Amino acid sequence: KQEVTQIPAALSVPEGENLVLNCSFTDSAIYNLQWFRQDPGKGLTSLLLIQSSQREQTSGRLNASLDKSSGRSTLYIAASQPGDSATYLCAGGGGANSKLTFGKGITLSVRP
Amino acid sequence: DGGITQSPKYLFRKEGQNVTLSCEQNLNHDAMYWYRQDPGQGLRLIYYSQIVNDFQKGDIAEGYSVSREKKESFPLTVTSAQKNPTAFYLCASSSRQGDFLNTGELFFGEGSRLTVL
Numbered sequence A: 001k002q003e004v005t006q007i008p009a010a011l012s013v014p015e016g017e018n019l020v021l022n023c024s025f026t027d028s029a030i031y032n033l034q035w036f037r038q039d040p041g042k043g044l045t046s047l048l049l050i051q052s053s054q055r056e057q058t059s060g061r062l063n064a065s066l067d068k069s070s071g072r073s074t075l076y077i078a079a080s081q082p083g084d085s086a087t088y089l090c091a092g093g094g095g096a097n098s099k100l101t102f103g104k105g106i107t108l109s110v111r112p
Numbered sequence B: 001d002g003g004i005t006q007s008p009k010y011l012f013r014k015e016g017q018n019v020t021l022s023c024e025q026n027l028n029h030d031a032m033y034w035y036r037q038d039p040g041q042g043l044r045l046i047y048y049s050q051i052v053n054d055f056q057k058g059d060i061a062e063g064y065s066v067s068r069e070k071k072e073s074f075p076l077t078v079t080s081a082q083k084n085p086t087a088f089y090l091c092a093s094s095s096r097q098g099d100f101l102n103t104g105e106l107f108f109g110e111g112s113r114l115t116v117l
Helices: none
Strands: A010-014 A018-025 A032-038 A044-049 A056-059 A063-065 A073-077 A086-093 A100-104 A106-111 B004-007 B008-013 B019-025 B029-037 B045-053 B054-057 B065-066 B074-077 B087-094 B111-117
Touching: A010 A018, A018 A086, A018 A106, A032 A063, A032 A073, A044 A063, A044 A073, A063 B087, A073 A086, A086 B008, A086 B054, B004 B045, B004 B087, B008 B019, B019 B087, B045 B065, B074 B087
Parallel strands: A010 A106, B008 B111
Antiparallel strands: A018 A073, A032 A044, A032 A086, A056 A063, A063 A073, A086 A100, A086 A106, B004 B019, B019 B074, B029 B045, B029 B087, B045 B054, B065 B074, B087 B111
């Protein structure tokens, strides 16, 4: 059974800092790994999708990497801004395993 | 704009009542999903559908029912048999490669918050 872990549950950083959010998974046979952002009371917004054949994806100030052998994905946020404050969730699975398993998320607060 | 529309955004239910949450997508996606989100827990899959007129139970299907009569629509009914229905419900959709689920990017609606009075 796939388990996805995101530690720590909450993180507070000053504006301008570069930061890394971690996501660990137990079953390396994942089809893809997706990172989402969720604002309070809102749905999830897709940030980046990494297919199993890829090692990383980039969008603006965001970069996500995937290392299947170590069961780990990281989301790198460059030059953080107060507007980046939200909960960030990762989800892995899909393909032959079908089911997508979500982590519980990391709540990020960027202080002005 | 393409996307997923959920309604209503907020819903209140008395005990013993059935309620239906609407989910409509115009992304031309084959696969649609319903998730439940509770504080401190990850998203849990209720039901999913890969194609019209077909759907499968997820991890927590008891007390819920769905239909998939149109590609664009996947309504969720929360029945009186659901013992703890107060939660945030999220509908999602994705494209599909072959018979495999979750092979495409997953898109979510804005959610529906159900409260039992």
